[in-house]
Amino acid sequence: MDTLIKNGLVVTATDTYTADVAISGGKISQVGADIAAPAGVRVIDARGKYVMPGAIDVHVHLQLPFCGTVSADDFENGTKAGACGGVTTVIDYAIQQKGHSLWEAIEARRREADPKVCVDYGLHAGITDWGIAGKEMDDVVKYGIPTFKMFMVYKAQGWMAEDSDLIQALEGTARNGGMLTVHAENDSAINLLIDRNRGRAKELGAYGHALCRPNYTEYEAIRRAILWAEVTGGRLYIVHMSTGEGADAVKDGRDRGVDVHAETCPQYLLLDDERFKGPDGHLYGTCPQLRKPADQARLWRALADGTVQVLATDTCTFNTTQKAMWGGDFTKIPFGMPGVETMLPLAHTCGVGAARFSLNRLVQVCCTNPAKLFGLYPNKGTLAVGADADVVVFDPDRKVTLSHKNLQTNCDWSPFEGFELKGYPAVTLSRGRVVAENGKFVGEVGHGRFVQGHAWGKLD
Numbered sequence: 001m002d003t004l005i006k007n008g009l010v011v012t013a014t015d016t017y018t019a020d021v022a023i024s025g026g027k028i029s030q031v032g033a034d035i036a037a038p039a040g041v042r043v044i045d046a047r048g049k050y051v052m053p054g055a056i057d058v059h060v061h062l063q064l065p066f067c068g069t070v071s072a073d074d075f076e077n078g079t080k081a082g083a084c085g086g087v088t089t090v091i092d093y094a095i096q097q098k099g100h101s102l103w104e105a106i107e108a109r110r111r112e113a114d115p116k117v118c119v120d121y122g123l124h125a126g127i128t129d130w131g132i133a134g135k136e137m138d139d140v141v142k143y144g145i146p147t148f149k150m151f152m153v154y155k156a157q158g159w160m161a162e163d164s165d166l167i168q169a170l171e172g173t174a175r176n177g178g179m180l181t182v183h184a185e186n187d188s189a190i191n192l193l194i195d196r197n198r199g200r201a202k203e204l205g206a207y208g209h210a211l212c213r214p215n216y217t218e219y220e221a222i223r224r225a226i227l228w229a230e231v232t233g234g235r236l237y238i239v240h241m242s243t244g245e246g247a248d249a250v251k252d253g254r255d256r257g258v259d260v261h262a263e264t265c266p267q268y269l270l271l272d273d274e275r276f277k278g279p280d281g282h283l284y285g286t287c288p289q290l291r292k293p294a295d296q297a298r299l300w301r302a303l304a305d306g307t308v309q310v311l312a313t314d315t316c317t318f319n320t321t322q323k324a325m326w327g328g329d330f331t332k333i334p335f336g337m338p339g340v341e342t343m344l345p346l347a348h349t350c351g352v353g354a355a356r357f358s359l360n361r362l363v364q365v366c367c368t369n370p371a372k373l374f375g376l377y378p379n380k381g382t383l384a385v386g387a388d389a390d391v392v393v394f395d396p397d398r399k400v401t402l403s404h405k406n407l408q409t410n411c412d413w414s415p416f417e418g419f420e421l422k423g424y425p426a427v428t429l430s431r432g433r434v435v436a437e438n439g440k441f442v443g444e445v446g447h448g449r450f451v452q453g454h455a456w457g458k459l460d
């Protein structure tokens with residue numbers, strides 16, 4: 001035994017009980033009452049605290065070249081930020097370049113990430129050229145990347161997938177046991193609205209971004225993607241779902257037996273489009289955009305009742321200097337915001353603390369469901385003998401006023417500035433190593449490893 005976490009309240013997706021957790025060689029070796037600590041073992045006193053699986057953020061973009069700049073949290077700082085916030089695994093994207101192989105993107109991303117990551121990470125393969133990717137998909141699943149990403153927007157960036165690509169990729173998942181994740185927005189409807197409003201950019205300011213991305217531009221795309229999953233029998237996952245109508249569409253699809261899953265993010269639960277009207281409105285520019293309080297209420301319900309299975313962040317950090325590139329033109333805002341560090345404490349305060357869902361549901365949506373859906377379970381996402389010792393000792397009583405000044409992120413603003421939190425990670429362990437204490441990183445650069453995800457058992 002290397003480490004013993006004593007007297008905490010162990011919280012899993014299904015159970016809550018007082019126990020000790022012993023760790024040996026980076027794995028959980030024992031969970032039970034009154035485990036004795038041999039001499040020399042590090043003992044972490046968790047009395048009065050929760051002992052939970054480390055959170056898994058399945059949607060981050062670290063050092064992503066995007067919107068004419070590169071997202072400001074790189075693999076090193078982004079994973080440090082994750083550790084500080086109780087996230088012990090992140091999944092980023094290896095996005096194919098048109099005319100090139102998926103393997104080039106994967107190898108390039110691994111070269112960037114492997115020496116820098118401070119907690120474990122996986123990759124999704126971003127498909128932008130189906131003609132090439134379609135031939136490679138099955139082998140990518142076998143390599144340990146069972147999840148793919150297609151964009152129904154971003155034609156101008158060269159990333160957009162046609163419906164025929166989506167259909168074939170979903171057919172691929174039905175064959176190889178993978179899962180297609182999609183960014184669901186209708187590109188041509190958005191561009192029509194942008195063209196109509198371009199002349200009013202000065203008058204509209206950052207609110208122009210909201211005006212050109214009404215709810216229907218998202219939920220039309222969600223409904224379309226669900227239809228393609230239904231007719232192909234493929235497995236679909238909607239990323240960063242922002243609208244109440246989107247949640248209704250996912251519920252309808254699931255009720256019909258379609259293999260569709262969905263994620264939402266703290267920004268869609270906690271912020272609304274009034275933010276675009278403030279002096280710093282452009283900072284909140286993200287795709288999809290922030291919505292209305294009614295959408296937030298619907299998404300909270302969806303997260304609680306199982307319509308939405310996963311909370312993730314879509315971390316794509318742009319600082320105020322990068323955001324200033326918009327120059328008063330809403331079409332030029334770098335899209336994205338920080339989030340990996342604040343997901344778990346926000347979900348605790350605003351989800352569990354506000355009686356929107358239980359502690360076990362918090363573990364389901366932040367830890368266990370992501371592990372199951374992205375092929376990492378049971379090695380990650382739960383506290384069980386034999387699992388990786390990715391553990392968060394969470395202090396439910398610690399009060400924190402969120403400020404970017406106290407966060408690890410390379411961002412000089414926070415979308416959640418001033419939020420009053422009750423509950424914060426006290427200690428984060430990644431494969432048995434303490435990597436953060438009370439919001440400060442104490443781990444080692446390069447400690448993280450690439451983790452292979454497994455498919456749904458359909459490949460040999």
Ligand code: URP
Binds near residue numbers: 183285287316336
């Ligand atoms: O605006 C966003 N969400 N930026 C990151 C890229 C994406 O679409 O997920």
Ligand code: ZN
Binds near residue numbers: 183239240287288
């Ligand atoms: Zn997206």
Ligand code: ZN
Binds near residue numbers: 059314
């Ligand atoms: Zn994203």
